[in-house]
Amino acid sequence: MSYGNRLLELRKKLGLTLEKFGEPLGVTKTAISRIEKEERSMTEQMAKSICREYNVNYLWLTEGKGDMFTSTPESVVEELAEDFKLDDIDKKIIENYLKLSDSQRAVIKEYIKSIFQ
The missing domain is CATH 1.10.260.40 (lambda repressor-like DNA-binding domains)
Structure with a gap:
């Protein structure tokens, strides 16, 4: 195909x-x-x-190799939540972060880096 x-x-x-x-x-x-x-x-x-x-x-x-769809972000987040004992707030943060554009993520990363300095 x-x-x-x-x-x-x-x-x-x-x-x-x-x-x-x-x-x-x-x-x-x-x-x-x-x-x-x-x-x-x-x-x-x-x-x-x-x-x-x-x-x-x-x-x-x-x-044309493999399945049409990959794991959905939600199922990946659920796996992470189980492995790392994340609560609902943690999951929401990750899910919403994944929906951001590259430029929006860059702003958040800069903010987080400033917190850790």
Whole structure:
């Protein structure tokens, strides 16, 4: 199966229109359609964005290997909570931190570094 077919399969599995699928990625429905039809290649940046936004297995998306989805962040956080005896507040902090953009994380990291100095 080609990358275009895998992208189409993913979008259908998620039940999203071209427009709704592209919105969180910052691209138009035309861009997604062209990738699905392989009129346009899927860039490395686009593949990584899709994987991050929709919890997709990178190898599945790019090479067709493995399962479509990776572990959801929630299940990973639950595993951490069990291993490290985290309470609900700890879990919320981690879950919300993972949802931040790179620039937002940088601000928080700088603040935390200042506390430890």
